[in-house]
Amino acid sequence: MQRTHELFQQARELIPGGVNSPVRAFKGVGGEPITFERGEGPYIWDVDGKRYVDYVNSWGPLVAGHAEPDVIRRVQETVAKGLSFGTPVELEVEMARKLCELVPSLDMVRLVNSGTEATMSALRLARAHTGRDKIVKFQGNYHGHVDALLVQAGSGALTLGVPGSPGVPQSVVADTLTLPYNDAEAVEKCFNEHGSEIAAVIVEPVAGNMNCVPPVPGFLEKLRECCDKSGSVLIFDEVMTGFRVGPNCAQGRFGIKPDMTCLGKVIGGGMPVGAFGGRRDIMEGLAPVGGVYQAGTLAGNPVAMAAGLATLEKITAPGAFDGLEATTAKLVDGFKQRADKAGVPLTTNQAGSMFGLFFTSESPVTTFEQVKACDLEAFNRFFHAMLEEGVYLAPAAFEAGFVSLAHDETAVQETLDAAERAFARV
Numbered sequence: 001m002q003r004t005h006e007l008f009q010q011a012r013e014l015i016p017g018g019v020n021s022p023v024r025a026f027k028g029v030g031g032e033p034i035t036f037e038r039g040e041g042p043y044i045w046d047v048d049g050k051r052y053v054d055y056v057n058s059w060g061p062l063v064a065g066h067a068e069p070d071v072i073r074r075v076q077e078t079v080a081k082g083l084s085f086g087t088p089v090e091l092e093v094e095m096a097r098k099l100c101e102l103v104p105s106l107d108m109v110r111l112v113n114s115g116t117e118a119t120m121s122a123l124r125l126a127r128a129h130t131g132r133d134k135i136v137k138f139q140g141n142y143h144g145h146v147d148a149l150l151v152q153a154g155s156g157a158l159t160l161g162v163p164g165s166p167g168v169p170q171s172v173v174a175d176t177l178t179l180p181y182n183d184a185e186a187v188e189k190c191f192n193e194h195g196s197e198i199a200a201v202i203v204e205p206v207a208g209n210m211n212c213v214p215p216v217p218g219f220l221e222k223l224r225e226c227c228d229k230s231g232s233v234l235i236f237d238e239v240m241t242g243f244r245v246g247p248n249c250a251q252g253r254f255g256i257k258p259d260m261t262c263l264g265k266v267i268g269g270g271m272p273v274g275a276f277g278g279r280r281d282i283m284e285g286l287a288p289v290g291g292v293y294q295a296g297t298l299a300g301n302p303v304a305m306a307a308g309l310a311t312l313e314k315i316t317a318p319g320a321f322d323g324l325e326a327t328t329a330k331l332v333d334g335f336k337q338r339a340d341k342a343g344v345p346l347t348t349n350q351a352g353s354m355f356g357l358f359f360t361s362e363s364p365v366t367t368f369e370q371v372k373a374c375d376l377e378a379f380n381r382f383f384h385a386m387l388e389e390g391v392y393l394a395p396a397a398f399e400a401g402f403v404s405l406a407h408d409e410t411a412v413q414e415t416l417d418a419a420e421r422a423f424a425r426v
């Protein structure tokens with residue numbers, strides 16, 4: 001690990017913590033982050049030449065695998081025509097059409113550059129649409145680093161123990177109400193008290209930033225019901241779940257239609273893209289049609305659109321998603337079997353191509369409290385053992401795992417063989 005170590009020493013002098021996003025640091029698991037230089041299919045190689053089976057996949061976007069040839073070709077063709085115009089381009093129309101076709105709640109969509117931008121703008125629009133200020137979010141859900149949403153947040157905020165961030169004024173979060181995930185009763189109670197003041201509820205329809213926790217039956221239904229009754233805007237943050245949990249996103253899978261949807265990750269295929277969309281009457285509140293201001297120099301960038309469109313083609317090809325889900329099930333069942341064999345208490349969750357490993361004897365895991373009560377030290381030992389074995393899991397116990405279309409029998413078998421040896425050391 002000579003080269004990776006040297007690079008990280010340099011990075012620490014130049015970039016805070018040596019990383020451009022805190023989740024990349026190994027703060028939760030200990031040790032130094034690894035610097036990578038190449039990917040192909042299910043594998044990534046670090047700068048010292050070691051190969052790993054990858055279950056981070058750039059934190060979700062690479063559902064087609066690394067350097068997928070058709071994706072790369074589409075990007076190269078597009079790059080050759082110029083990188084950006086700051087004008088309408090054909091590929092953004094193609095992307096908007098594709099998203100409106102595939103995502104049940106989208107009448108219209110606007111493209112942005114990240115998931116954070118998508119949730120930030122969706123909130124602004126929902127507040128303008130309703131003329132209300134309060135928003136509801138769930139503990140352990142993460143919606144990007146939007147000030148008003150950095151309250152009891154998941155992902156790196158949770159891993160680092162800063163679920164609310166210094167620098168966010170109290171006045172900005174005063175209108176953010178937080179509730180326990182998967183608790184329909186708490187939702188009902190909150191709406192009984194504040195319903196007429198609530199502009200929006202924003203939720204990860206499968207929580208993927210407190211490990212992976214699917215919604216319990218009735219939870220999303222209750223959100224829909226309460227929002228309908230009170231005239232609040234229901235926002236599904238599908239930045240992570242979009243085209244990961246189903247070919248029509250979580251809303252397609254669970255049959256609940258939100259008023260607005262945020263997207264990111266997969267729809268950029270590894271390029272910086274986000275999107276938010278929904279009901280036409282809401283979306284037409286945006287400038288230049290309406291008064292709600294939102295903008296972006298590089299929004300709808302053709303190169304990013306090309307990568308995203310090629311990736312969406314892969315995941316929506318006939319049979320593709322079912323195959324991916326079956327591979328994920330095989331992986332997750334394999335982890336469980338090997339943990340059982342080694343006598344390590346483990347519970348697993350799966351939603352489409354997302355999965356969660358919980359070092360606990362409680363099953364099922366459906367709440368944030370259960371997630372926080374898991375054996376973090378056992379996870380950390382498992383993480384490092386897997387790393388040594390050449391399997392790259394997210395370097396934190398509070399993150400979901402991601403499988404790609406490129407994960408074949410060989411990659412899965414390699415992973416499970418590694419897991420068998422790793423569990424024996426946990």
Ligand SMILES: Cc1ncc(COP(=O)(O)O)c(C=O)c1O
Pocket residue numbers: 113114115116117119142143144145204208209237238239240241264265274
């Ligand atoms: C559910 C969810 N929403 C929003 C975001 C923010 O997206 P980005 O990191 O692209 O700003 C993320 C991930 O980072 C996410 O998982």
Ligand SMILES: NCC(=O)CCC(=O)O
Pocket residue numbers: 021022023024059155156208209240399400
């Ligand atoms: N679950 C973690 C993320 O999705 C975020 C990645 C990042 O913030 O770099």
